[in-house]
Every structure is written in structure tokens, then in C-alpha cells.
Amino acid sequence: MNQGLCINDSCGCVAPRETSGATLSGSLIGTLTLWRERARTRRYLREMPAYLLKDIGVDESQRQQEVEKPFWR
Template sequence: MDRILTDSALPQSSRQPQTHWYLRLFATLAQWQRNARTRRQLAQLDDRALADVGISPSERAQELDTPFWR
């Protein structure tokens, strides 16, 4: 006879923690803000600074064309 495990039968450590929707929303908005800020900073770098970081001008242009939510 097969036994089907339910969530209550699983050990406490193997359960997925449930986060509240507002915490996930806050984390998403914070990530979008970081994306926008770092892309603004990237746009201000000159060619010498880009070379120091190891980013080509075409890679910078590609990153700057990406929307902040990605």
C-alpha cells in the first residue's frame, strides 16, 4: 500500500516558508530601485572607468537599454 505524504507529515525543515505578499512586493520594489540606481551609475562612467571594470561600451549600451524591472 502506498502512503501519500501531506504537508503535516513532512518534517518542519523541509516545508517551504510562506512569505507574506507585502514582503515579496517590498523585495521586488527594492530590487527595481537597485537596478535603476546601478544603471544610472553605469551611464555616468567614462571609457577609462569602463575599461577598469572590464565592460565594453556595447555591453554598457545593452545594459542601459534593459528596463529596470529585468
């Protein structure tokens, strides 16, 4: 098990806590899922025709700004 920090809201102290492998793997899966979703939606946005962009209120510069972002941001 890994150690992390736990902040006790009632007293404001910082104390070590145990982090289970299951929590870490769940967090990793969640992050990978988010990255995959970002890549997919940015690909759709890149391929979207101008009339659909207009329908959703996105102009060409906004589209370009979004599709140029890496999937991890």
C-alpha cells in the same frame, strides 16, 4: 489570505496553501527594492567614464546593452 500552491517535495503532490498578507507585502517590498537598485546601478553605469569601464572590463556595447534594459528585467 490568498491561496497559492505548495508542492510537497517528498511525495510530489500539489496542494493549496495559505499565503499571508505579510508574505505578499514582503515580496512586494523586495521586488520594489530590487527594481530601485537596478535603476540606480544602470544610471551609474550610463554616467561612468570610459576609463572606469575599461577598469571593470566592460566595453561600450556591453554598457549600452545593460543601460537600455528596463528596470524590471
